[in-house]
């Protein structure tokens with residue numbers, strides 16, 4: 631029997647890119663993957679929504695970029711039969727490497743239908759995992775918070791493992807905490823020590839040094855979300871051990887490439903729909919240039935990004951659209967060709 635996706639990826643060094651609604655779309659995943667992320671996770675996709683039809687938005691949430699591998703698709707929902715059907719559909723449409731169940735989203739409109747609500751009724755989540763497993767040969771995993779308003783993570787994680795989850799990611803906060811306070815890595819470590827499957831830890835890791843320290847808590851891997859916005863190099867540092875924060879020119883080129891990947895993926899040449907979500911991301915590439923911020927949060931097209939960043943780019947970047955072949959080429963050895 632061949633090892634599952636997670637087991638085979640966990641033989642490598644590196645960190646995992648977190649699912650983040652509004653951020654972890656195909657262009658951000660592509661940059662993370664090229665920079666050595668162990669795997670990436672799509673933002674959550676409603677199982678009901680997926681079964682309701684294939685509108686562009688749902689397709690875009692799950693749609694891979696050309697050649698994408700090592701991308702987990704995350705589903706949320708609360709009904710076993712809907713999740714089982716959504717797993718099959720996601721597998722057929724999106725070619726995921728594994729499927730993850732969202733058990734952490736605290737947003738009110740999603741509460742009651744799944745997400746962190748499942749932490750109050752973990753037995754429902756166990757049924758979901760069983761149904762999802764029956765629907766696919768891929769690894770099925772779950773991403774939890776510590777609990778709804780108190781820490782139930784041991785009980786929840788043990789039940790998930792018994793139900794067949796191949797891996798559990800723990801964000802070290804309760805749902806009631808949302809994103810306040812600090813992630814409790816002692817609680818994450820207790821889960822890692824008490825379940826027979828790999829545990830990935832999530833919460834407040836923004837530097838490679840922090841990631842290395844957190845790894846020592848006994849987790850199989852560390853997941854990075856907000857700390858990877860505008861910083862795919864954090865994955866390279868953790869994959870190779872080399873400090874990889876590049877100079878401003880390289881970061882400007884990568885910001886421009888992010889804009890170009892965005893335009894290409896969403897196939898919207900006006901950029902009107904597509905670069906808006908990137909406005910919050912672009913300044914993070916160049917934190918030491920606050921004077922660029924006002925212009926970066928108003929960009930509409932990749933051409934605008936090129937104009938704003940022109941002082942940092944060299945002549946070749948300023949003149950020609952950069953493409954995957956010419957801009958920020960992935961270092962050999964850990965790029966998109968791994969399965």
Ligand SMILES: Cc1cc2nc3c(=O)[nH]c(=O)nc-3n(C[C@H](O)[C@H](O)[C@H](O)COP(=O)(O)O)c2cc1C
Nearest residue numbers: 648649650651673674801832833834835854855856
């Ligand atoms: C804007 C935003 C969107 C998020 N969306 C998701 C999501 O769709 N699914 C999920 O499991 N977690 C989601 N999360 C939680 C992250 O995956 C992660 O667990 C959390 O942000 C803590 O990690 P960090 O401090 O490295 O960001 C989201 C977090 C943020 C900030």
